[in-house]
Amino acid sequence: MSWLVTGGAGYIGAHVVRAFAEQGIDAVVIDDLSSGRRGFVAGGTPFVQGSILDGQLLESTMAEHDVQGVVHLAGFKYAGVSVTRPLHTYHQNVTGTATLLAAMEQSGVDRIVFSSSAAVYGTPDVDLVTEQTPKHPESPYGESKLIGEWLLADQAKAAGLRHTSLRYFNVVGSGTPDIYDASPHNLFPLVFDALLDGRRPRINGVDYPTPDGTCVRDYIHVADLAAAHVVAARRLDAGESLEPVYNLGSGDGVSVGEIMTAVAAGTGIAFEPEIAARRPGDPARIVASGELAARDLDWRMRHSLAEMVSSAWNARQAASGE
Structure with missing residues (x-):
């Protein structure tokens, strides 16, 4: 028996x-x-190169590896780009999820942990986001993740699917030096790439209604996130009930300015960030409560901001051979 990721x-x-x-x-x-x-x-983990849009491949993989459950992380994850590529985003994220659920039903696989996103909330008008905060996604990416949650809920009613969705916020750090964040859109890779290229990292906007004028976000360590998936899968395997959605948040935000200070300390590279104008649509603050996940998924912040920075930097340096 195995889990398909x-x-x-x-x-x-x-x-x-x-x-x-x-x-x-x-x-x-x-x-x-x-x-x-x-x-x-x-090494040693079976790997299948292919798309979740290929239902036959999904079914044959589930049969060959005796799959009992799925952790569904595949998708097009660039919120900003999704605005200019909405059809691609929906095809990958909505059609892909529907294809996966159909293959699961055909294969008798009845449990799934879904990678959702804080993007379902859009720009919340509360200091602390909870699972009940109204959903107002502002990009096709955020909309596709919310639709994914609906698909799971509908399939649960129709076919008895056991499921939970984990809404991620800003995932950073590294749990092992050979895995790093290579996204061209995330803050940590952008800052590290600038430093490695001899450029000044950029802050977009310093006039927000926050303590230091920069945006406040909820940063969580990727290893803590991964641990929550293990607990969710085990509880589904045990037939235990879970909430349909959980926020994996810290409950305490960190500003972009504070990130820059932590990066300077963690890398040993002193710099003054370049100040640029606000980006359209960037909310001043998004921070989430993780209380529900703490109750059910042993969710907690096991890593400090300094550890997030140092682990991410070490992995990034290892990747560049430095």
Whole structure:
């Protein structure tokens, strides 16, 4: 018996696969390598290169590896780009999820942990986001993740699917030096790339209604995130009930200015950030309560901001051969 991890060659997915292995849970990875990296998948873990849009491949993989559950991380994850590529985003994220659920039903696989996103909330008008905060996604990406949650809920009613969705916020750090965040859109990679290129990292906006004028976000360590997936999978395997959605948040935000200070300290590279104008649509603050996940998924912040920075920097340096 094993768990299928879609998108398991990505930054987050590869950490989830490693966390499963550490807990003695067999996993098989399917990934089309559009953004994932084959080298992120640990040796000994079965790997299938292919798309979640290929229902026959999904069914044959589930049969061959005796799959009992799915962690669904595959998808097009660039919120900003999704605004200019809405049809691509919906095809990958909505049609892909529907295809996966159909293959699961056909294969008798009845449990799934879904990678959702804080993007379902849009720009919340509360200081602390909870699972009940109104959903107002502001991009096709956020909309596609909310639709994914609806698909799971509808399939649960129709076919008895056991499921939970984990809404991620800003995932950073590294649990192992050979897996790093290579996204061209995330803050940590952007800052590290600037430093390695001899450029000044940029802050977009310093006039927000926050203590230091920069945006406040909820940063969580990828290894902590992966550990929550293990607990969710085990509880579904045990037939225990879970909430349909959980926020994986810290409850305490960190500003972009504070991130810059922590990066300077963690890398040993002193710099003054370049100040640029606000980006349209950037809310001043998004911070989430993780109380529900703490109750049910042993969710907690096991890593400090300094550890988030140092682990991410070490992995990034290892990747560049420095």
